[in-house]
Amino acid sequence: MAVMTMRDALNLALAEELARDPSVFLMGEEVAEYQGAYKVTRGLLEKFGPKRVIDTPITELGFAGLGVGAAMAGLRPIIEFMTFNFSILATDQIINSAAKMLYMSGGQFKIPIVFRGPGGSAYQVSSQHSQAIESWYAYFPGLKVVMPSTPADAKGLLKSAIRDDDPVIFIEQERMYGMKDEVPEDEDFTIPLGVADVKREGTDATIVARSLMVPTALKAAEELEKEGISCEVIDPRTIRPLDIETIVASVRKTNRAVIAEESHPFASVGAEISAEIMEQAFDFLDAPVKRVSGVDVPMPYAKNLEQLAIPDVAQLVAAVKEVSYK
Amino acid sequence: MSNQSSEQSDQSKHASDSPVSVLDPPKTSTQSSEITEDRETLIEILRQMVLIRRFEEKCAESYSLGKIGGFCHLYIGQEAVGVGAISALREDDYVLTSYREHGQAIAKGISPDAVMAELYGKAGGSSRGKGGSMHIFDKELNFLGGHGIVGGQIPLATGVAFASKYQETDRVTLCFFGEAAVNQGAFHESLNMAQLWKLPCIYICENNMYGMGTSLERAMSLQNVAQKACAYEIASEFVDGMDVLKMRQAVERAVKRAREESLPTLLEARTYRYMGHSMSDPGNYRTRAEIEKYQERDPIKLFVDALKTNGVIGDDDLAQIEAQVKKDVEQSVRFAEESPLPDESELYTNVYANPL
Numbered sequence: 269m270a271v272m273t274m275r276d277a278l279n280l281a282l283a284e285e286l287a288r289d290p291s292v293f294l295m296g297e298e299v300a301e302y303q304g305a306y307k308v309t310r311g312l313l314e315k316f317g318p319k320r321v322i323d324t325p326i327t328e329l330g331f332a333g334l335g336v337g338a339a340m341a342g343l344r345p346i347i348e349f350m351t352f353n354f355s356i357l358a359t360d361q362i363i364n365s366a367a368k369m370l371y372m373s374g375g376q377f378k379i380p381i382v383f384r385g386p387g388g389s390a391y392q393v394s395s396q397h398s399q400a401i402e403s404w405y406a407y408f409p410g411l412k413v414v415m416p417s418t419p420a421d422a423k424g425l426l427k428s429a430i431r432d433d434d435p436v437i438f439i440e441q442e443r444m445y446g447m448k449d450e451v452p453e454d455e456d457f458t459i460p461l462g463v464a465d466v467k468r469e470g471t472d473a474t475i476v477a478r479s480l481m482v483p484t485a486l487k488a489a490e491e492l493e494k495e496g497i498s499c500e501v502i503d504p505r506t507i508r509p510l511d512i513e514t515i516v517a518s519v520r521k522t523n524r525a526v527i528a529e530e531s532h533p534f535a536s537v538g539a540e541i542s543a544e545i546m547e548q549a550f551d552f553l554d555a556p557v558k559r560v561s562g563v564d565v566p567m568p569y570a571k572n573l574e575q576l577a578i579p580d581v582a583q584l585v586a587a588v589k590e591v592s593y594k
Numbered sequence: 595m596s597n598q599s600s601e602q603s604d605q606s607k608h609a610s611d612s613p614v615s616v617l618d619p620p621k622t623s624t625q626s627s628e629i630t631e632d633r634e635t636l637i638e639i640l641r642q643m644v645l646i647r648r649f650e651e652k653c654a655e656s657y658s659l660g661k662i663g664g665f666c667h668l669y670i671g672q673e674a675v676g677v678g679a680i681s682a683l684r685e686d687d688y689v690l691t692s693y694r695e696h697g698q699a700i701a702k703g704i705s706p707d708a709v710m711a712e713l714y715g716k717a718g719g720s721s722r723g724k725g726g727s728m729h730i731f732d733k734e735l736n737f738l739g740g741h742g743i744v745g746g747q748i749p750l751a752t753g754v755a756f757a758s759k760y761q762e763t764d765r766v767t768l769c770f771f772g773e774a775a776v777n778q779g780a781f782h783e784s785l786n787m788a789q790l791w792k793l794p795c796i797y798i799c800e801n802n803m804y805g806m807g808t809s810l811e812r813a814m815s816l817q818n819v820a821q822k823a824c825a826y827e828i829a830s831e832f833v834d835g836m837d838v839l840k841m842r843q844a845v846e847r848a849v850k851r852a853r854e855e856s857l858p859t860l861l862e863a864r865t866y867r868y869m870g871h872s873m874s875d876p877g878n879y880r881t882r883a884e885i886e887k888y889q890e891r892d893p894i895k896l897f898v899d900a901l902k903t904n905g906v907i908g909d910d911d912l913a914q915i916e917a918q919v920k921k922d923v924e925q926s927v928r929f930a931e932e933s934p935l936p937d938e939s940e941l942y943t944n945v946y947a948n949p950l
Contacts, residue, residue: 293760324787325786325787327786327787329749329779330752330783330787333750333784334753334756334787337749337751337756338754338756340738340753340754341754341757341758345753360743360746361749361750364746365741365750369739370945370947371724372731372740373721374723376731376732376733378947410946432948433947506950509949
């Protein structure tokens, strides 16, 4: 084990997989000579050369589609979006090409590709550069969607995503790149996709949280512990396919559920989880499922307004108390 | 290849002047002196064109009978483009195209049986009934679809060419699209990357003068598509898309450039579709007279005339081809009729290669 940042854990995963499989290449804006807009790809050009680590023009639809075509012809592309905000330009190729190619070709063309980069809220960059769009991608059968919340998960999940034969949307959290924790250095360390992780065990209420909301939920759980409420924190890690069994098992034990997410509440992943809990654990619930989401407005710039737009520890504490009738 | 062709290739590094009006079809046709292919090749080219024509006519009939569902875009009138271009490829070269792809699929070697069964939504179809008319695929034959979003196949083809270069093979990728796709960002983004990274991709714009019901004049500010290549320093040529040998020879030049120098080419093939955009198109945006004017330069008629003038075929040969093609098309319908529906369990297969 070594202690490293989420940024370096991702970098290590990329380096190990580029070294492991010559059909893996990395492409995106500023990934090579600039060393990555967020330095996740630092040093990779030097290690693997310009054939494997490729700077692109600012042409998201073009290089996303190029990646899908390269995957059809047997390569395993990693396409970096400088941020997932810019993936919006590439959605035709992600949704209409990558997600559906295997199905509409009757099983002939698998698309082993990873689209990765930072997503979710960022620091004071206003509406177009700070948003959570995982529910868009999670909507489509054919895509897998992954959101790590710790450096170790980031490494293990990214390695699995690169080795997976399906298109994977891998959303890192811009605010979490500097987060430090222990990371296994073993090159064979991977974490399977589609498996949730119990980040904290508890008995009185379940908090389902992903990405940036995981550390927030863990802090809320600490505070609630002081008040005698024991929270279980579940991180699905993979949004699609969703490990609903682990979530439902926890709710059946605690009888209370709070779902925390950065994204807008309408048609969100939290809405889906809430519906699943209702369908599968209705009789076990002692209170309605409570969702704590980002507010339903475009992200503002002003620091005080921005803070109000994203769920915080106090809101989670209040939500758990609400479902606990305390 | 004749000297004239080589000279033309050099001249056409940047596109020459081409007709721009809908009512101004190209006037030149293959002269007998320009036929350099052997008889077997010529007859195979003719057979494919006639097969595609009759196959598409049968599709129209089956569609009217309700045997084929959804959208069905026919290739009648454009046969010379697909057949001529694909005849210049090796088997291991790739083809990607739009939703008007039955003809190109057959030219790449997919059996009419598998194409027809796909249109019928049957298990024996090339995509096992899951793709339909717009999504024909055959991995073994390097036919990589059949794509339904206008221009969507252009970045994909660029990526396939990228892979060939990455894998250090000399395989070439052919990408077909209509002129309406040229107005999409995907076209411009792809051509920029293809020349920037020197990718062995041949972009063939099939300019049939209409994007659905909107004429070229109403949709494109600069109507000379080949000329747009100069924005990306890509070699380009204007080709008479009604002349199958001119088409083949232009693609041969582009293939040489792709295979030997790993460079892209943009070809604009001026052609015309006789049928509607799809089977549901009443065609009120053009006159009968306009269609007939183009039919005077029908690609099959032009080719048959050239072959007869050159003494390559006689009336008997043509009758023999027609008879064989008729059998092949009837057989494809029989195969499609008899092929079972996909098993209901197929609804859930092929969503993921690694279901978790």
